[in-house]
Amino acid sequence: MFEEIRNSDIVQERALLVAVYGPGTPRVQAEEYLDELELLTYTAGGVTVDKVLQNRMHPDASTYVGSGKLRELKRMAGEKNIDTLIFDDDLSPTQIRNIEKGTKAKVLDRSGLILDIFASRAKTAAAKTQVELAQLQYLLPRLTRFWTHLSRQQGGIGTRGPGESQIEMDRRMIDKRIATLKDKLEKIDQQRQTQRKGRSKKNRVSLVGYTNAGKSTLMNALTETEVLAENRLFATLDSTVRQYEIENHDILLSDTVGFIRKLPHDLIESFKSTLDEVRECDILLHVVDASSRMTQDYIDVVEDTLEDMDVDDKKSVLVFNKVDLLDSHKITELKHRYPDAVFVSAERNIGLAKLEDEITELIEEDYVTKTMKIPAAKYEGVAFLHREANIIEKKYVGADVELTFSIDKPDLMRLETLLDNNDAAESVA
Ligand SMILES: Nc1nc2c(ncn2[C@@H]2O[C@H](COP(=O)(O)OP(=O)(O)OP(=O)(O)O)[C@@H](O)[C@H]2O)c(=O)[nH]1
Ligand SMILES: [Mg+2]
Numbered sequence: 001m002f003e004e005i006r007n008s009d010i011v012q013e014r015a016l017l018v019a020v021y022g023p024g025t026p027r028v029q030a031e032e033y034l035d036e037l038e039l040l041t042y043t044a045g046g047v048t049v050d051k052v053l054q055n056r057m058h059p060d061a062s063t064y065v066g067s068g069k070l071r072e073l074k075r076m077a078g079e080k081n082i083d084t085l086i087f088d089d090d091l092s093p094t095q096i097r098n099i100e101k102g103t104k105a106k107v108l109d110r111s112g113l114i115l116d117i118f119a120s121r122a123k124t125a126a127a128k129t130q131v132e133l134a135q136l137q138y139l140l141p142r143l144t145r146f147w148t149h150l151s152r153q154q155g156g157i158g159t160r161g162p163g164e165s166q167i168e169m170d171r172r173m174i175d176k177r178i179a180t181l182k183d184k185l186e187k188i189d190q191q192r193q194t195q196r197k198g199r200s201k202k203n204r205v206s207l208v209g210y211t212n213a214g215k216s217t218l219m220n221a222l223t224e225t226e227v228l229a230e231n232r233l234f235a236t237l238d239s240t241v242r243q244y245e246i247e248n249h250d251i252l253l254s255d256t257v258g259f260i261r262k263l264p265h266d267l268i269e270s271f272k273s274t275l276d277e278v279r280e281c282d283i284l285l286h287v288v289d290a291s292s293r294m295t296q297d298y299i300d301v302v303e304d305t306l307e308d309m310d311v312d313d314k315k316s317v318l319v320f321n322k323v324d325l326l327d328s329h330k331i332t333e334l335k336h337r338y339p340d341a342v343f344v345s346a347e348r349n350i351g352l353a354k355l356e357d358e359i360t361e362l363i364e365e366d367y368v369t370k371t372m373k374i375p376a377a378k379y380e381g382v383a384f385l386h387r388e389a390n391i392i393e394k395k396y397v398g399a400d401v402e403l404t405f406s407i408d409k410p411d412l413m414r415l416e417t418l419l420d421n422n423d424a425a426e427s428v429a
Helices: 027-043 067-079 093-103 110-121 125-142 144-154 162-197 215-223 265-270 272-279 295-308 328-337 352-365 376-382 409-421
Strands: 013-021 046-055 084-087 106-108 203-209 240-246 249-255 283-289 315-321 367-375 390-397 400-408
Touching (some): 110 125, 110 265, 125 272, 203 215, 203 272, 215 283, 215 352, 265 295
Parallel strands (some): 013 046
Antiparallel strands (some): 367 400
């Protein structure tokens, strides 16, 4: 797996992965988490030389792992020629400083690693701006680690050394840059809002899910287009929107950045303009990699992230993807556990018709079907029907037009108000 990004010409950073897991986490799960960290490391262009797990009540406040483990890390780093220690949690400035001092290796925490991947993958102007903002916000509190160290050495009042004023300068520059980036994002936001308004009454469907679940592949399969999909984490960073039709319903399908456990909150914040697509949609397709052993974990992470974003009241379909990789026994078991889910293979075009039926059903839930006679003279006044409703039948009956159509409830009210003012129509059915 992932050979395609191996490149023997590039000297890869050699990494040692480290995680602490508490009594509530079974060891196999902790190992799965480390495997994911390995994938992240790989995506960032590093090579995992070894992994270290420590079972502890809590991570140590000053060194994350215990002191014995820290000595072991130092020894391993020396023996195995390690450049970087990568930790599966976010570390405090103090922890980073102490671990670096104790092991003489470079230290990177989980958010730092994810941000690094995001930075290397950002292609569009919006994604680049969002990533830079998240990076600076991540950096800002971590700047303190240099000067707390200095001022502690000197102690007490009057310790404003050169170290600190340098930091103060950096800090002001970073603050300024953050403000500029926020302005830029504000403008991007406004542009996107205008674009979204221009889309009129289409049904907006968003693909969400854990990274690498197959969202982009599903987007391609449903809309028969080509969006970048690859076996790497965070292949998609910005949202893409495609228009297509299911049974006469206009659909706007959007694909967006994947979620991951412990996704830094700042990052979600800075991806606001990308994720607005999700906030404003009508239906969520929650894509899950069915071939993973951690499906429920993934589902929980995605649901928690959506909740964080205040998106928890949408209609949604749970879509288990990659069923081509499962034996029938496993599929039966999943169907039993998730009776409402739809099972597909985006890559092999399996189950897509069933998924589309499900989407149609959710769309039509809000629609009512009506037959009305509208006097031809008044017909122009309700021309919006042709945009907003699905016209099923149109007949001329004398001077009237008899229309059978399905329409959503707010539009039906609008129609009725218009017709009242026109004192015109007569409901047939
Ligand atoms: N076997 C199998 N592989 C699939 C299927 N759907 C997607 N994949 C593979 O899974 C990997 C990830 O697919 P993407 O579509 O890029 O996943 P994503 O959810 O968009 O990922 P991010 O954008 O990175 O969050 C790719 O290597 C796909 O080829 C499927 O139905 N079966
Ligand atoms: Mg994608």
